[in-house]
Amino acid sequence: MLKMGDETKYCLCCGDQVPFNTFKRNERLEVTCAYCGFTLDIQNLWESKKPETVQKQPAPTESYALVTDDSHYTRKIIEDLLRARKFSSQVMAFQNGLELIAAYSKLLNEKKIIDIAIIDLNMPVMDGLTAARLMRSLESQNDTKKTPIMFFSAEKADDNLRRQMENLEPANYVNKGSDPDPDKLASRVESLIGYLMEKYKQKK
Numbered sequence: 001m002l003k004m005g006d007e008t009k010y011c012l013c014c015g016d017q018v019p020f021n022t023f024k025r026n027e028r029l030e031v032t033c034a035y036c037g038f039t040l041d042i043q044n045l046w047e048s049k050k051p052e053t054v055q056k057q058p059a060p061t062e063s064y065a066l067v068t069d070d071s072h073y074t075r076k077i078i079e080d081l082l083r084a085r086k087f088s089s090q091v092m093a094f095q096n097g098l099e100l101i102a103a104y105s106k107l108l109n110e111k112k113i114i115d116i117a118i119i120d121l122n123m124p125v126m127d128g129l130t131a132a133r134l135m136r137s138l139e140s141q142n143d144t145k146k147t148p149i150m151f152f153s154a155e156k157a158d159d160n161l162r163r164q165m166e167n168l169e170p171a172n173y174v175n176k177g178s179d180p181d182p183d184k185l186a187s188r189v190e191s192l193i194g195y196l197m198e199k200y201k202q203k204k
Helices: 072-084 096-107 128-142 160-167 183-203
Strands: 003-013 016-026 028-031 039-044 064-067 089-096 114-121 149-153 171-175
Touching: 003 028, 016 183, 039 183, 064 072, 064 128, 072 089, 072 183, 096 114, 096 128, 114 128, 128 149, 149 183, 160 171, 171 183
Parallel strands: 064 089, 064 114, 114 149, 149 171
Antiparallel strands: 003 016, 016 028, 028 039
């Protein structure tokens, strides 16, 4: 059941207060941006149910999170939060798209599990969109599943970027903001990692 909210919420993707839609799906109440569809909030409708019997979990498999940004400061914040939240067992960081592609090719050849690639759009040597297209090409050549891509940039998510993300699915975008205040950037990264944990980890 879908309804348009009269109030607004802040959308990380649009970088602005936006109207929102609320609907139920898979026993979850989801709130999404009315403009770009980005998930703003999720509430599990089954949280009040009695917990199931805890079963012994298998040993965790080594997996990788890849971070690419030409800003050392931004890379460090993302790396530290990914490790603190235990998003992946290994975190690798690169300062441009070319370094990312070289490492990604090696990881695919070694049949490694890659949880996420967080990529800046504007970088020297090779930009984020070019790197993402090469990632999809390498995946096709290796006949492997597509790694989720999260673009993290100060650019606005315009129609052209949204079309390119559709061609690169699964791909999403979070606006990092242009404010140089370190605390505000750290807050954006916190929101980014929280979104990734909900989308790719907690529902497994």
